[in-house]
Amino acid sequence: MKKYISLFWIAAIMIFLAALLRLVIYPANFSPVIAMALFAGAVIKDKKYALALPLFAMFISDIGFQISGIDIGFWGWGQLIGYGILAIIVLGGSAIKKISIFRVLGFAIGSSLLFYLISNASVWLFDSYGMYARNWAGFKQCMIAGIPFIKNTMAATVLFCAVLFGSYYLYSRTAVAKVIA
Helix, strand or coil: CCCCCCHHHHHHHHHHHHHHHHHHCCCCCCCCHHHHHHHHHHHCCCHHHHHHHHHHHHHHHHHHHHHHCCCCCCCCHHHHHHHHHHHHHHHHHCCCCCCCHHHHHHHHHHHHHHHHHHHHHHHHHHCCCCCCCCCHHHHHHHHHHCHHHHHHHHHHHHHHHHHHHHHHHHHHHHCCCCCCC
16 A cells, blocks of 8 residues: 655645745745745644744745845844734635635735735834835835735735645545545
């Protein structure tokens, strides 16, 4: 009898590969990170692991950025807020009780917009460089400045959700996998 890797370990491996892929395809916000968080929330039943795996994988890729010099790996409060947003997205992904193309697409778009809104609001709120005034005009300016990034974020999230959820679905349907997730 052939041994197959459990669905939990397949999901964990896919999450770490997505985080490492972040190092390879670095351009402006074209990243599998949001899809990775949604995927973890949707397919890993134990919420401790669903939260821990993508956050740890992000930490590993941030270490990769720091060591490689591709970019700054650790850069302050905004990064911690980003980790918090990912945790929220993982919890949101756990609301996907029955995985379907339309549910995943809706959550992918919604999560991308949530990330955009919270991350840009945090830049406006905690900006230590004084780029944006702490008033309504500065807030609008900050939100508008983030619009070019939302396109890549949303495209990457939809693409990588298709890859992660699709691959996981195919594996779970074609392999005799022992489900311990």
